[in-house]
Amino acid sequence: MDCEFVPSVCSYCGTGCGVLFEVIDGRINRTLPLKSHPVNQGKLCIKGWNLHEYINSYMRLKGPLVRENGRLEKATWDEAVNQAARRFTRIKEEHGPDSIGVLVSAKITNEENYLAQKFTRAVIGTNNVDHCARL
Amino acid sequence: MDMVKAAKELLLQDKVDIFLGYRKLDGHQIPHGFTKAHVDDLDQLEISLNRYPLEKIACDLAQKDPALKIGILARDCSQRALNLLYTWDQLNPENIETLTVNCCPSPLSTHGDCSYLTPKPTGDYKKAHGVDYNDSPKDFLANHDSGERLSRWMYEFQKCIKCYGCRNVCPVCFCKECSLEHPNLVEPGVLPAEVPIFHLIRATHMAGRCIDCGLCEDACPAHIPLRMLYREVNDAVSDIFGYVPGDHIEKSPFSIIGKTVELTPAPMDV
Numbered sequence: 576m577d578c579e580f581v582p583s584v585c586s587y588c589g590t591g592c593g594v595l596f597e598v599i600d601g602r603i604n605r606t607l608p609l610k611s612h613p614v615n616q617g618k619l620c621i622k623g624w625n626l627h628e629y630i631n632s633y634m635r636l637k638g639p640l641v642r643e644n645g646r647l648e649k650a651t652w653d654e655a656v657n658q659a660a661r662r663f664t665r666i667k668e669e670h671g672p673d674s675i676g677v678l679v680s681a682k683i684t685n686e687e688n689y690l691a692q693k694f695t696r697a698v699i700g701t702n703n704v705d706h707c708a709r710l
Numbered sequence: 711m712d713m714v715k716a717a718k719e720l721l722l723q724d725k726v727d728i729f730l731g732y733r734k735l736d737g738h739q740i741p742h743g744f745t746k747a748h749v750d751d752l753d754q755l756e757i758s759l760n761r762y763p764l765e766k767i768a769c770d771l772a773q774k775d776p777a778l779k780i781g782i783l784a785r786d787c788s789q790r791a792l793n794l795l796y797t798w799d800q801l802n803p804e805n806i807e808t809l810t811v812n813c814c815p816s817p818l819s820t821h822g823d824c825s826y827l828t829p830k831p832t833g834d835y836k837k838a839h840g841v842d843y844n845d846s847p848k849d850f851l852a853n854h855d856s857g858e859r860l861s862r863w864m865y866e867f868q869k870c871i872k873c874y875g876c877r878n879v880c881p882v883c884f885c886k887e888c889s890l891e892h893p894n895l896v897e898p899g900v901l902p903a904e905v906p907i908f909h910l911i912r913a914t915h916m917a918g919r920c921i922d923c924g925l926c927e928d929a930c931p932a933h934i935p936l937r938m939l940y941r942e943v944n945d946a947v948s949d950i951f952g953y954v955p956g957d958h959i960e961k962s963p964f965s966i967i968g969k970t971v972e973l974t975p976a977p978m979d980v
Binding site: 579593600612 | 872
């Protein structure tokens, strides 16, 4: 039997608490607070303590889905990204760039948030970009 | 180091299948399960100043494979937790090997590896309105009347964010069905936590169970002096039954399943 511990960062909110996953035979079994982490200092909220539950959830989406004829179908990443790009381009051409808005997230990194706003302003061409922390 | 050598011997001589200790990863001292296949990893074995509930991890492993032989790096608190888990049939003592390391300094060992060597500082406001981390339950009872005790504990309890961290980290909390999740006792999804009932349910369940390791207090984001609270309930158990949880392998006076007991009503405030 294999038992290792993997330090990580909680993905629930933007605080960034350090968590420690107890991994038994390749499956996350328990979440513990990372005691030496400077942000949470060995403490967690109820969501952090139960982080492993959503990772192991059977309802977790592991690949992209594309809606075709009203039904969500499994697709490859290339198909999904191309489809989204095609439809966004069409919306932009028909209704103008301000018809699109982008909401970014505290759960992604600073750099990803930067990229998202750059994409919104430079590629789509709108200032309609906001962050979930302002909701 | 002798400790590394001893742990290697345990694995190489097949006395244990897995050895639970600590190692440094990405600058963090964290637990790790060392195995015979990667026995050289044991060179990184450390006595971490950050304590994690290794006994709880051992229970998780034993639940998956009851025949698994587990080695544990054990301080005194780990040893107490293991004794208690043996008596409650959560772990089989035949499958556990411990490698004892230093705990608090004593006349016999001047060197200690525990993070609890220095008392935890208590702020002035907490001293004036709440409960001092380092107060002894007997002094606390003697120095404050029941009204003041209630108001001081309520000051502490009302800070609770109901994270269940005290229960989740506790090495001796192993019940499949927890009273803290019973909808008739603690309403699910309601914040703030219902005080003081939430904490008193846990406190009563810690009587005759708590091995005073202090992990709950460490995990509490609201700085509630839980260790002192559970000492208070445990004092009652040791005074009446002479039972100190985890002191040695002995059944708790509360393991009364299948027996008939008669309880005599007594006043609460003695």
